[in-house]
Amino acid sequence: MESSSSTTGAIPMTGGDGRNSYANNSSLQRIVVDRSKSIIDEAIANYLDIQICPSSNTFRIADLGCSVGPNTFIAMKNIIEAIDLKYSKSGSSPEFHVFFNDHASNDFNTLFVSLPPEKPYFAAGVPGSFHTRLFPKRTLHIVHSTNSLHWLSQVPKEVTDINSPAYNKGRVHYTNARYEVFEAYSAQYAKDIEAFLHARAEEIVCRGLMLLTVSAIPDEAPTELGMGPLIDILGFCLMDMANMGMLEEAKVDSFNVPVYKTTPREMKKLVERNECFNIERIIDILPQENNLKEVSAQTYSDHTRAIMEGVIKLHFGCSDHTIDHLFQHLYPKKLEDSLANLLKSMGKSIVLFLILRRK
Numbered sequence: 001m002e003s004s005s006s007t008t009g010a011i012p013m014t015g016g017d018g019r020n021s022y023a024n025n026s027s028l029q030r031i032v033v034d035r036s037k038s039i040i041d042e043a044i045a046n047y048l049d050i051q052i053c054p055s056s057n058t059f060r061i062a063d064l065g066c067s068v069g070p071n072t073f074i075a076m077k078n079i080i081e082a083i084d085l086k087y088s089k090s091g092s093s094p095e096f097h098v099f100f101n102d103h104a105s106n107d108f109n110t111l112f113v114s115l116p117p118e119k120p121y122f123a124a125g126v127p128g129s130f131h132t133r134l135f136p137k138r139t140l141h142i143v144h145s146t147n148s149l150h151w152l153s154q155v156p157k158e159v160t161d162i163n164s165p166a167y168n169k170g171r172v173h174y175t176n177a178r179y180e181v182f183e184a185y186s187a188q189y190a191k192d193i194e195a196f197l198h199a200r201a202e203e204i205v206c207r208g209l210m211l212l213t214v215s216a217i218p219d220e221a222p223t224e225l226g227m228g229p230l231i232d233i234l235g236f237c238l239m240d241m242a243n244m245g246m247l248e249e250a251k252v253d254s255f256n257v258p259v260y261k262t263t264p265r266e267m268k269k270l271v272e273r274n275e276c277f278n279i280e281r282i283i284d285i286l287p288q289e290n291n292l293k294e295v296s297a298q299t300y301s302d303h304t305r306a307i308m309e310g311v312i313k314l315h316f317g318c319s320d321h322t323i324d325h326l327f328q329h330l331y332p333k334k335l336e337d338s339l340a341n342l343l344k345s346m347g348k349s350i351v352l353f354l355i356l357r358r359k
């Protein structure tokens with residue numbers, strides 16, 4: 001298998017509909033999609049100006065970082081039902097065109113064959129990074145993205161540069177690493193969100209909406225909260241595998257997971273700096289300790305596998321057997337050993353829902 005550069009960003013989730021697929025291991029992300037429904041209803045009722053798309057025109061919605069479903073289909077259904085309700089008060093509804101976006105290597109085949117048969121919209125796939133322009137100017141009425149914006153476009157270069165103070169030897173993330181590592185991740189996130197907002201500002205019509213859920217931690221919280229411990233424990237397993245001769249140690253040193261959890265204050269600052277969107281609301285949609293107590297170590301391992309398998313295979317060039325060993329034995333065992341702490345940390349992470357309106 002081809003080996004990666006050490007700075008690769010997000011690699012699509014495991015495709016297909018098999019046991020290890022994202023389609024069958026995304027119920028934790030589904031919690032966020034379900035919690036978003038009432039906020040989507042509110043956003044559309046209060047902030048969508050239907051004059052931006054007369055009912056004789058086509059209403060265009062994009063879901064960025066859609067993966068393969070079923071979550072994207074549920075989110076699109078929720079949005080369209082809320083829009084339909086709003087139009088129904090004024091007579092007829094427009095036709096809907098939904099653009100499903102993800103990296104070109106996303107499993108769009110699985111996405112398309114599993115489209116709901118009764119879907120009330122025309123569907124199209126849009127391959128490419130949402131950190132770049134994807135649509136013609138002023139063509140989108142609503143942009144939605146869930147569980148995706150925490151992925152960086154790349155691992156910050158400094159963390160794999162042996163001569164940099166941010167060099168991240170022996171760890172695979174900024175969690176519990178040196179402060180310089182965190183700073184490098186934070187700077188990369190700021191750059192990526194700036195590029196994302198810049199592109200969307202071109203594509204969204206005047207007064208169009210952006211509905212985003214963003215993984216975060218509370219202001220002032222220690223940076224290792226959230227999914228950090230999940231990634232940290234994965235790093236310890238990779239180190240163990242290097243010690244057992246199953247992986248190269250140098251490869252573990254150059255492996256870093258390109259995800260970052262922002263804070264409400266940081267996110268607000270980034271949107272304000274862009275100047276093209278009004279912030280209508282920023283809400284934490286998981287305000288209390290969420291019901292993660294029920295989640296088992298194996299479930300966490302299976303979900304992490306569906307997300308990380310592609311990145312790990314690409315970086316280490318390892319076999320399915322090695323991946324099975326990691327996710328069926330080593331990782332669930334280590335997760336089990338620290339499940340109580342892990343759940344405490346996960347329970348303190350938050351998910352922001354942003355309602356932004358194009359000026």
Ligand SMILES: C[S@@+](CC[C@H](N)C(=O)[O-])C[C@H]1O[C@@H](n2cnc3c(N)ncnc32)[C@H](O)[C@@H]1O
Nearest residue numbers: 010012065066067071102103129130147148151
């Ligand atoms: C955890 S999945 C979320 C999928 C779906 N939105 C959900 O809630 O279940 C994150 C998705 O974001 C995609 N992604 C990450 N960075 C991206 C980028 N720069 N451009 C497009 N898609 C990206 C990944 O490929 C992946 O499919």
